[in-house]
Every structure is written in structure tokens, then in C-alpha cells.
Amino acid sequence: MQNIFDQKYIELYAHDITTAKRTEAEVAFLKAVIPPKTRVLDVGCGYGRHTIALAKSGFDVVGIDSSEHMISEARKNASESGCSPIFILQDALTMSFHNEFGATVSMFSSFGYFENQRDNIKVLQNIYSALSFGGVFVLDVANKNTLLEPLLRHGENKNGTYSLSLSERLAGYNIRTTQTFDEKNNRWSIKREWTDKHGKSHNYSLSTYLYEQDELVGMCEQVGFKLKNVFGNYKSDAYLPAKSPRLILVCTKN
Numbered sequence: 001m002q003n004i005f006d007q008k009y010i011e012l013y014a015h016d017i018t019t020a021k022r023t024e025a026e027v028a029f030l031k032a033v034i035p036p037k038t039r040v041l042d043v044g045c046g047y048g049r050h051t052i053a054l055a056k057s058g059f060d061v062v063g064i065d066s067s068e069h070m071i072s073e074a075r076k077n078a079s080e081s082g083c084s085p086i087f088i089l090q091d092a093l094t095m096s097f098h099n100e101f102g103a104t105v106s107m108f109s110s111f112g113y114f115e116n117q118r119d120n121i122k123v124l125q126n127i128y129s130a131l132s133f134g135g136v137f138v139l140d141v142a143n144k145n146t147l148l149e150p151l152l153r154h155g156e157n158k159n160g161t162y163s164l165s166l167s168e169r170l171a172g173y174n175i176r177t178t179q180t181f182d183e184k185n186n187r188w189s190i191k192r193e194w195t196d197k198h199g200k201s202h203n204y205s206l207s208t209y210l211y212e213q214d215e216l217v218g219m220c221e222q223v224g225f226k227l228k229n230v231f232g233n234y235k236s237d238a239y240l241p242a243k244s245p246r247l248i249l250v251c252t253k254n
């Protein structure tokens, strides 16, 4: 898989999107569904937002990520915040933990990047294998319906591929953002383009599969998980397809 999670991702997201306030709300949500002091595997831990906060709250946490840059930033952030969770450079597709964790979490759209759904299912199998019996799995992805609403409503449709460009202010830059969604393969892409203060042009793109609730639940059940709850945000409100910002599954391994 091409690694798109680099310094540009952090620069664009950390300033206005993955803020300290947001992380606090996400971690409060996790602490409400994971028993205290549980051993937790953070799958796609990024630069360590949840891993570090959970470690500071007394959880025994391991963060894995397939991006070398993210893992090195996570280690740096952990050492600056005075805690020492374990970070491993590891693709979830090939990880092999067995019944070792009381909880596994996949936060803020860290799932669904493989183009072949068999690979995404294999990731779920590996997460299932990592969990001990009775353990909890939290899977947090964007709500496809609310994410796509402006694009499907205002975008241009060429043979089932929708696209929409707009301007946004992000991380202190004026950014041209183009989103596309291909309804034939359910892939959503976003490309951001901006010019820095020295006049240098930059761009950042990512692409992921977007799941409907039934499809994602079906995949989790297929690998053995039992669905406990479906939330639509980090305040633990129920998932409402037309309104919720997130689709958050809480499953257990029975």
C-alpha cells in the first residue's frame, strides 16, 4: 500500500481537525467502553493521539501503524509527554497477535484503505485474533451518508463518478479541495492543493473505501465479532444514517 500518511497529513489535520479537544472527546468515549487498565491494541495509531492518552490514563497500550513517519512521530510525542506505550511499525494486514489484548481500537478512519476488500477483511481477522475472548473492538469510520451528502447533491456526475471542488481554510492555508466518489467501487478520494508562504505548491491526496453500516457490520460478523452497539459520534449518541458524523461499531469477541 502506498504510504500517504506522512508529515503533510499531520500538518493538514493536526491544526484544525485532530485537535486536542477532539482527541479528549474520543478518548473519553473509549474510556466509557473499555474497562480500566485493559491491555489495548491501537490499530493504525497514527502519531499516537489515542495510544498516548490511554497510556497516561493507566491502560497498557500498544500502537501499530504501517507508516514509518507516523510511528516515529508517535514515539517522539510519547517521550515528550512522559509516557512509554509501545509503538510498532507494522501493517495490520500482516500482524499476528493472538488473544493478547482486552481491547482493540481502530480510530478516526484507520480502516478501509486496501482496494481489495479481501485485504480489509483480513485486517479484521487479524484484529479478531489479537483480542482475548470477551474483549472489546471499537471501529470508528466516517459516516458515508453525511460525508457524501454535499458531493452527491452539488457535485458533477460523470457516469457514476461524482466530483466537487471547493475552497477551504485549513492549517492556515487557503486550500483548493477536490473530492470524488466513484459509486462503482465505493471509493472516496480527496485532493487538497495549496501554496505556502514561499510560493511553493503542495498537494495531498488520500483515497478510501466508504462503508454502509450493514456492510461493515456484516464484515465484522463474518470474522466472528458480535455487534454490541452502533454509535454516531463520540458522545455515544445512537447512529443516525442521515445525520451522524461517524459510524462507530462496538463489538466483542465471544
Ligand SMILES: C[S@@+](CC[C@H](N)C(=O)[O-])C[C@H]1O[C@@H](n2cnc3c(N)ncnc32)[C@H](O)[C@@H]1O
Pocket: 005, 018, 043, 044, 045, 046, 047, 048, 049, 050, 064, 065, 066, 067, 070, 090, 091, 092, 093, 106, 107, 108, 109, 110, 111, 113, 123
Ligand atoms: C486517518 S489516520 C488516523 C490515525 C489515528 N488513528 C488518529 O486518529 O490520529 C489513519 C492511520 O491508519 C494507518 N493505517 C492505515 N491502514 C493501515 C494498515 N493496514 N496497517 C496499519 N496502519 C494503517 C495510517 O498509516 C494512518 O496513520
